[in-house]
Amino acid sequence: MNARTLLKNLSMPLALVAIWLFFALKExxxxxxxxxxxxxxxxxxxxTLALGMFLILLTGQIDLSVGSGVGLIGxxxxxxxxxxxxxxPAGLAAAFLVALLLWALMGTLxxxxxxxxxxxxxxxxxxxxxxxxxxxxxxxxxVKGVEENLYxxxxxxxxxxxxxxxLAVAVVLLVAVVQWRARAARIAHGLPAFSAQRxxxxxxxxxxxxxxxxxxxxxxxxxxxxxxxxxxTAAAVYFLTQHTxxxxxxxxxxxxxxxxxxxxxxxxxxxxxxxxxxxxxTAVTGFMQTSxxxxxxxxxxxxxxxxxxxxxVIGGTALKGGRGTVWGVLFGALIMTSLxxxxxxxxVTPEMKYIARGTVLALAVWLDVRLGRT
Amino acid sequence: MSVPLLExxxxxxxxxxxxxxxxxxxxxxxxxxxxxxxxxxxxKSTLIKLLGGIYPHGSxxxxxxxxxxxxxxxxxxxxxxxxxxxxxxxxxxxxxLSVAENIFLGRAPCRGFCVDWLEMQKRAVALLxxxxxxxxxxxxxxxxxxxxxxxxxxxxxxxxxxxxxxxxEPTAALTEQEVEVLLGxxxxxxxxxxxxxxxxxxxxxxxxxxxxITILRDGASIxxxxxxxxxxxxxxxxMVGREITDLFPRKAGASAGPxxxxxxxxxxxxxxxxxxxxxxxxxxxxDLRAGEVLGFGGLMGAGRTELLMHLFGAWGHRLGGxxxxxxxxxxxxxxxxxxxxxxxxxxxxxRRYGLILAQEIGFNLSLSSLREFTxxxxxxxxxxxxxxxxxxxxxxxxxxxxxxxxxxxLSGGNQQKVVLGKALMTGPSVVLLDEPTRxxxxxxxxxxxxxINRLTAxxxxxxxxxxxxxxxxxxxxxxxxxxxxxVGGEFARADFTQEKLLAxxxxxxxxx
Numbered sequence: 001m002n003a004r005t006l007l008k009n010l011s012m013p014l015a016l017v018a019i020w021l022f023f024a025l026k027e028x029x030x031x032x033x034x035x036x037x038x039x040x041x042x043x044x045x046x047x048t049l050a051l052g053m054f055l056i057l058l059t060g061q062i063d064l065s066v067g068s069g070v071g072l073i074g075x076x077x078x079x080x081x082x083x084x085x086x087x088x089p090a091g092l093a094a095a096f097l098v099a100l101l102l103w104a105l106m107g108t109l110x111x112x113x114x115x116x117x118x119x120x121x122x123x124x125x126x127x128x129x130x131x132x133x134x135x136x137x138x139x140x141x142x143v144k145g146v147e148e149n150l151y152x153x154x155x156x157x158x159x160x161x162x163x164x165x166x167l168a169v170a171v172v173l174l175v176a177v178v179q180w181r182a183r184a185a186r187i188a189h190g191l192p193a194f195s196a197q198r199x200x201x202x203x204x205x206x207x208x209x210x211x212x213x214x215x216x217x218x219x220x221x222x223x224x225x226x227x228x229x230x231x232x233t234a235a236a237v238y239f240l241t242q243h244t245x246x247x248x249x250x251x252x253x254x255x256x257x258x259x260x261x262x263x264x265x266x267x268x269x270x271x272x273x274x275x276x277x278x279x280x281x282t283a284v285t286g287f288m289q290t291s292x293x294x295x296x297x298x299x300x301x302x303x304x305x306x307x308x309x310x311x312x313v314i315g316g317t318a319l320k321g322g323r324g325t326v327w328g329v330l331f332g333a334l335i336m337t338s339l340x341x342x343x344x345x346x347x348v349t350p351e352m353k354y355i356a357r358g359t360v361l362a363l364a365v366w367l368d369v370r371l372g373r374t
Numbered sequence: 375m376s377v378p379l380l381e382x383x384x385x386x387x388x389x390x391x392x393x394x395x396x397x398x399x400x401x402x403x404x405x406x407x408x409x410x411x412x413x414x415x416x417x418k419s420t421l422i423k424l425l426g427g428i429y430p431h432g433s434x435x436x437x438x439x440x441x442x443x444x445x446x447x448x449x450x451x452x453x454x455x456x457x458x459x460x461x462x463x464x465x466x467x468x469x470x471l472s473v474a475e476n477i478f479l480g481r482a483p484c485r486g487f488c489v490d491w492l493e494m495q496k497r498a499v500a501l502l503x504x505x506x507x508x509x510x511x512x513x514x515x516x517x518x519x520x521x522x523x524x525x526x527x528x529x530x531x532x533x534x535x536x537x538x539x540x541x542x543e544p545t546a547a548l549t550e551q552e553v554e555v556l557l558g559x560x561x562x563x564x565x566x567x568x569x570x571x572x573x574x575x576x577x578x579x580x581x582x583x584x585x586x587i588t589i590l591r592d593g594a595s596i597x598x599x600x601x602x603x604x605x606x607x608x609x610x611x612x613m614v615g616r617e618i619t620d621l622f623p624r625k626a627g628a629s630a631g632p633x634x635x636x637x638x639x640x641x642x643x644x645x646x647x648x649x650x651x652x653x654x655x656x657x658x659x660x661d662l663r664a665g666e667v668l669g670f671g672g673l674m675g676a677g678r679t680e681l682l683m684h685l686f687g688a689w690g691h692r693l694g695g696x697x698x699x700x701x702x703x704x705x706x707x708x709x710x711x712x713x714x715x716x717x718x719x720x721x722x723x724x725r726r727y728g729l730i731l732a733q734e735i736g737f738n739l740s741l742s743s744l745r746e747f748t749x750x751x752x753x754x755x756x757x758x759x760x761x762x763x764x765x766x767x768x769x770x771x772x773x774x775x776x777x778x779x780x781x782x783x784l785s786g787g788n789q790q791k792v793v794l795g796k797a798l799m800t801g802p803s804v805v806l807l808d809e810p811t812r813x814x815x816x817x818x819x820x821x822x823x824x825x826i827n828r829l830t831a832x833x834x835x836x837x838x839x840x841x842x843x844x845x846x847x848x849x850x851x852x853x854x855x856x857x858x859x860x861v862g863g864e865f866a867r868a869d870f871t872q873e874k875l876l877a878x879x880x881x882x883x884x885x886x
Contacts, residue, residue, distance in 0.1 A: 182756075189757040244752050245744040252741055255730035262688055262719065262727050263741045263796065264710035322732050 011367060012315065012331040019335060023342035030345055033219035039341045040217070041155065044230035045288045047333035049304055050311035051230075051237045052281025054329045055274045057312050058241070060254040060321025061110065061117040063275070065124030066308060069282040070301030072132035073099045074290030078141040081151050088149035096283045102128075103279025107272035125305070133298055140297040143290055154229075155291040158222035167223070168214040172207045179203070226288050233281065238326045240277075250274060254321025310357070311336050314364035335360070377442035379404045379569055380425070380458075380538060385436035387420055387429065394420040398436070398595045400588050402538065407560060407570040409580040409601075412590035413613055413787070413815035418573050421590070422540050425571075426460030427453035457537035461527045463546060463813070467515050474498035474511035477530045501529050505559060519674070521552030528559065532568070539563070540571040545579060546813045549674045549841065557583050575815055576842075577606050589613055614817045621816075622848025623823050624667065636698075637835045638662040638685075638717070638804050643695035645684050653693050655681055656860045662804065667826060667836045669850030671843065672879045676856040678839045679722060682806045686719040687712045700803060713742055718802040720793050722809035722839070724786075728793040731782030735774060736763040738781050738792050743799040766795040771821060787818030794825060805829060808839045823849055843872050857881040 023030040049066060056063045073095045080091035106124055110117045144152040159167065179199070186193040194202070217223045241247035249270045252260040261267050289304070290296045315332025317324030339360060343353050380402035387395040395417045402408055410418050423429050424438065427447030431438075438445045440456050447453045453460070467476050474494050475482070483493040498511035505525055515523065524544055531539055539560075545553045560570055560583060574580055580587060581601060588598040589612040596612050638661070645655040655677050662668050670678045683689030685697065687707035697704040699715055712718070721727035729738050740747065740759050747759040760777070767777045770791040774784055781792055790810065797805060807826070811819040826836055826849060840846045846853055847870040855862040855878035863878030 185755075185757045189761045191757055191760060239753075243754050243756070245748055245754060246752070248737070248741065248744060248754075251733060251737070252730050255732045256726075258727050259730055260741075262686075262709055262721055264708075264713040264800075265741075266708065266710050322730070 012328065012335070016331065016335055016338065019338050019342065023338070023345065027342065027345045030342055033216070034221075035341070035345065037217060037220035037224065039337060041224050041226050041292065042341060043334050043337040044224065044226035045285055045292065046304070046307050046311060046337055047230045047330055048233045048281055048288065049285040049308040050315075050329050050333045051233050051326070052278040052285075053305075053308040054237065054312050054317055054324060054326070055241075055250060056117075056278050057309070057317050057319060058250040058254045058321060058324055059271055059274055060257070061271065061274070062309070062319070063106075063117065063121045063124075063278050064305050065106065065121040065128055066278065066282045066285075067301045067303055067305035068125045068128035068132060069099065069102070069279070070286040070289050070304050071296070071298075072128045072135065072286070072301075073283045074286035074300055075132050075136045075141065075296040077151060077287060078143050078290060078296040079135055081149065082141055082143065082145050085145075088151040092151060092287060095286070096280070099279040099283035099286075100276055101279075103275045103282070104272060107275030110275070111268040111271045132301075136296050136298070138298055140295045142295040144294070151287065151291055152294075153291075154225055154287055157225040158217075159225075159228075161218040161222055164214045164218055164223040165211075168210050172210050175206060176203050226292070229284060229288065233284070234326055234330060241326060246270060246273065251322055254318075254323070256322075307336055307357075310361045310364075313361065332364075376404065378402060378439075379441065381437075381439040381442070382421070382425075383437040383439065385421070385424065385434060385438070387417075387424060387434040393593055395424075395434070395593045398590070398593070400595055400598070402569060402571065403586075405564060405567050405569055406585040407564055407572055407583050409584035409587045410571060410573045410590060411575075411577070411580060411587055411609055411613055413817050416590040416613070416815070417593040418590055419542065420593075422460055422462075422542060422571065422573065425453065425458055425538075425540060426450060427458075428460070454534060454536070457535065458540065459531035459534060459536035459538065460540040460542070461524075461531060461544065462542045465523050465527055467523055467526065469516035470514065472512045472514055473502070473509055473518070473526060476515050476526060477501060477511075477533060479530070481534075497533075501533055504532075505529055506555075519552075520547045521549070521555065524548065524552075524556060525559065528563075532563070536568070538569045538571065540573075542573045543575065543813055544572070545574060545576060552674075553579065575813065577609060580609075581606065591615055610816055613815070621820075622845065623820070624827055624849045624851075635664060636661045637664050637700055638837075639696075639698040640685070641696045641698075643684075643697060644693040645680070645690040646693055647680075647690055649691045651691070654690070654859050655684065658695070658856075658861055660854055660861070660864070662835045662837060664803070664833050664835050665830045666852070667830055667838055667850050669846045669853040670837060670839045670856060671841075671846045671853055671875055672856035672862065674841075675858075676862075676879065677859040678856055679808055680859075681856070682719055682808050682837065682839060685712075686717065686806060688719070713800050713802070714745075716801070716803040717806070718742070718797040718800050718804070719806040720797045720808065720810060722812060724789050724793045728796075729781045729789060731780070733781060734778045735767060735772060735781055735784070735792055736760065736777035739763045739766050739777070739795045739799060742796050743801075746799075762799065766799055770795050770825070787814035787821075790814050790818065790822065794822070798829070802834060804835050804837070806837045806839075809841065810838070811840070811842075811845060819845075843875055847872070847875070855879045 029035055049070065053063060053066065076098055077091045077095035080086045080094055081088045106120055109115055110120050148156070179202070183193045183199055214223060241250065249260065249265050252263065252265060253267055253270060257267060286301065290300055293300055311333035312324065312329050313319060313332070314335055315324070315328030315330070317329060339356065340353065343356060348356070378401045382398060382400040385395050385398040386393065398417065398421060410421065412418050424434055427450045430448045431446035445456055447456070468479065477498050478494055482489045483497065484490055495511050502509055502511065507522065507525060509522070515526070518526065528539065544556060548556065557579065564570065572580070572584060584601050586598055586600055587604055587609060589596045589609060591613060641659050643655060643658045644653045646653050658681065660668070670681065672678050680689055687709050692706065699717055702715065704715065707715070725731065730741070740763055744754065747755045749755050763777050772788050772791045774788060781789060784792065794810065810822050826838070829836055838846070838850055851867055853865045853870065853875060855875055857879055858881065862881055865874060
C-alpha cells in the first residue's frame with residue numbers, strides 16, 4: 001500500500017478523531033456519556049437513511065424525496081396510531097407498506113418511463129411534503145396516546161445493561177462463527193486465508209470493539225433501540241452489497257449501465273428493487289425521527305435527504321455510481337452527526353451550522369477527487 | 375544529414391508497479407510517414423502520450439528533442455505549439471457542435487468579443503474542400519460517420535499548422551474504402567511536407583504507406599526498419615519475439631465429421647430499429663450448426679452488429695420471421711434470457727458495452743454467471759466464484775498481476791480476453807462474437823483464434839462478425855455477406871475469394 005492509498009483509507013478515521021478532539025477541547029461536555037449516547041441516537045437515524053441512499057447512489061441514481069418521505073411516513077403512522085386508535089404495530093406496518101408502494105411507483109416511473117431520477121424524486125419531495133401536511137392537517141400529532149406504545153418507545157427504549165451485555169456476547173459469537181466458516185470455506189477451496197493467529201487477533205479486536213461500545217452505552221442509559229436498528233440495517237446492507245448478486249448488479253449498473261444490460265442483468269428490476277429498499281429505509285428513519293421528536297409536525301425530515309447524501313459522499317460513495325462501501329457511509333454519517341452535535345453543544349447559531357455543513361461536504365468531495373485520481 | 379524533426383532518446387516511463395517504456399530510442403525524419411508497430415501493451419500509446427504532452431515533462435526519464443533542441447512539454451498545448459498533433463482513437467470532437475465549430479474549437483475567429491461566424495464558415499469550407507469533404511460546415515458532428523470524423527480531426531490538426539501528425543489506430547473502425555481515402559490524404563500531406571507517426575495493427579496498411587517502421591516490444595524499441603527492406607513475417611517476428619507461422623489457425627473442414635444438429639435457425643427475419651420504423655434487417659434466413667464457425671461480413675452499416683444484438687435480445691423490434699434456438703422458439707428475449715438459454719454475445723465495443731472498467735477482472739468475469747454461485751437465501755458462494763474466476767483468468771492467459779486488478783487498467787487485448795471469459799463462463803452453446811480482434815495485437819489475435827477453435831471442438835457454435843476479410847475467410851467454415859440489411863450472398867469455405875465476398879457485400883453477388 002503506498003502513501004496515497006494509506007492516506008485515503010485513513011482520511012476518514014483521522015477526520016473523525018480530529019473533529020472529536022476539537023469539540024472535546026472546546027466543550028468537555030461533548031465526551032460526557034449522556035451526550036455521546038445522544039450523538040449515537042442522531043447517528044443511528046441519519047445513518048439508516050444514508051444506508052438506503054447508498055444503494056441508490058451506487059447505481060448512479062439519486063433520491064431527493066427521502067426528507068419529505070421521512071415526514072410523511074412518520075406522519076401516517078402517527079395519525080393511524082393516535083387519531084384512528086390503531087394498535088401501534090398495525091399503524092407502523094401500514095405506513096411501512098405505503099412507503100414501499102410509493103417508492104416502487106417512483107422507481108417504476110424512473111426506469112419504465114425513462115424519466116431522470118433527479119426530477120422524479122424532486123417531484124416526490126414536493127408531493128410528499130404536501131401529502132404530509134394534509135395527513136397531519138399541518139398541525140402537531142403526538143406519537144404517544146395516553147401511554148407509551150411501540151411507536152414512542154422506538155426512541156425512548158434503552159436495553160438494560162445486562163441484556164445489552166448478553167446481546168454483545170451473542171453478536172460476537174455470531175460474527176465469529178460466520179468468519180470462521182468463511183475462512184474454512186476458503187481453505188476448502190484451496191484459496192489463501194488468514195492464518196489462525198491473524199483470525200484470532202481479528203476476533204479479539206472485534207470482540208473488544210463490540211464490548212467497548214456496549215460498555216460505553218451502559219455508562220449512560222444503555223443500548224438505544226435506534227442503535228440496534230442501525231446495526232441491523234447496516235448488517236443487512238452489507239450482506240446485500242457484498243454477498244448477493246443484487247449487490248453486484250448495483251455496482252455494475254453504476255459502473256457501466258450499458259455493459260450491465262448486455263451482461264444479462266435485468267437493470268429495470270434491480271433499480272426498482274433499490275428504490276423499494278430506499279422506501280423501506282425512509283420509513284424506518286421516519287419512525288425513528290418522528291418518535292425522537294415526540295410528535296409529527298411539519299418540519300420533521302426537513303433537509304434530511306441532503307444529510308443522507310452528504311454522509312454517503314463524505315464516506316467515499318461516488319455520485320456517478322459504482323463505488324462506495326458500507327463502512328464509508330457509516331463513517332460519513334458519524335462525521336456529519338458529530339459536527340452537528342458538537343456545534344449544538346457550543347451554541348453555534350443555525351446560520352453558521354448550515355455554512356459549516358456545506359463546507360464540510362464540499363471539502364469531503366474535494367479530498368475525494370484529489371486523492372481518488374489515478 | 376539534417377537535424378531530425380523529432381528525437382527520442384533513452385525514454386523511460388514508469389507507472390506504479392509497471393515500467394511502460396524502458397530506454398526507448400526513436401528518430402523521426404522530416405516528411406516521412408513512420409509507423410509504430412507493437413503488440414498491445416508494448417508501449418505505443420504511452421510513447422505518443424509523451425510526445426503529445428499528455429504525460430508532462432518530468433514524469434519520465436530520458437530526452438525528447440524537437441529540431442535538435444530539448445523539448446519540455448508541460449501540457450498538451452506545449453506540444454501543439456511545437457507542431458505535434460496527436461489524434462487518439464477517442465475523438466476529441468464535440469458531437470453536439472457543428473463541423474466548423476469543431477475545427478475552430480477554442481480558437482474561433484473573432485471580431486471584438488463576438489465569434490465571427492461568417493469568417494468561420496468561409497475558412498471551414500475552404501479547409502474541407504482541400505480534403506474533398508463536401509460537408510456543409512454547419513452539419514452537427516454527431517451526424518458524421520467515423521471516417522469523416524477521423525478526417526475532421528486531421529483537418530483541424532492541419533489548420534493548427536501541425537508539422538507532425540500522430541495517428542493512433544486511425545483505421546480501426548473504417549471500411550476499406552474509407553481506409554483508402556484516408557491513406558490518400560496522408561500521401562498528399564506527406565507530399566506537402568507533413569510528417570506523420572502512424573500506429574496500426576493492420577500491417578498491410580503499414581506496408582502500403584509507411585517509409586520506415588519502428589517496432590516496440592514490452593516497452594523497449596526493438597528496431598527501426600526501412601519499409602522496403604522489411605517483410606510482414608519479419609515485422610511480426612520482431613513484435614512478438616517469436617515466429618508465427620500460421621496467422622489463422624483454423625483448418626479447412628475443422629467442422630467435418632458427422633453433420634451436427636442445427637443449434638440456431640433463423641427464418642425470414644425482419645427487424646426494425648424501433649416500433650413503427652421501417653425494417654432495417656430484411657428477410658434474413660440461415661442455420662447454424664454445432665461445432666461450426668459462421669462468418670458474417672459486410673460493409674459498415676450492413677446490419678451485422680444489429681443482427682447479433684437482435685438475436686441476443688438487445689436491439690430492435692421484430693417485424694416478422696422466426697428464430698429457433700436449440701429447438702425452442704426465441705421470440706422476444708432479454709439478454710438475461712438469451713444467456714440462460716445458452717446464447718451469449720461478446721460485443722465489439724468492449725469499453726462501452728463489455729466491461730465495468732472500474733471493477734476488478736474477477737467481478738467482470740463472473741458478472742453474467744452469478745446465478746451459478748448463488749446458494750440458499752440468495753447468498754453468493756464467494757470462494758467458489760473466486761476459484762472459477764481464477765480458472766478463466768489462467769485459461770485465457772490474461773496478462774495482469776491477478777484477478778483483483780481493475781479491468782480499466784488492462785490493454786485492449788487483455789480486456790477482450792476478459793469480455794470473452796465473461797461470455798464463456800455462462801457455458802453457452804451459441805457464441806456471438808462481434809469484431810473479437812478489433813484493435814488487438816497479433817499475439818492476442820492468435821489466442822482469440824485458438825479459443826474459437828477450442829469452442830467449436832467442444833461442440834459449441836460460433837458466429838463471427840469481422841470487417842477484415844482475411845480474418846473472416848481464415849476463421850470461418852461458411853460466410854454470409856450482408857448487404858443493406860439483407861443477405862447478399864452465402865459462401866462455403868471452398869468458394870472463398872476476396873473478390874466474391876466483396877462483390878456480395880456491395881450487392882453484386884451474381885456479377886462476380
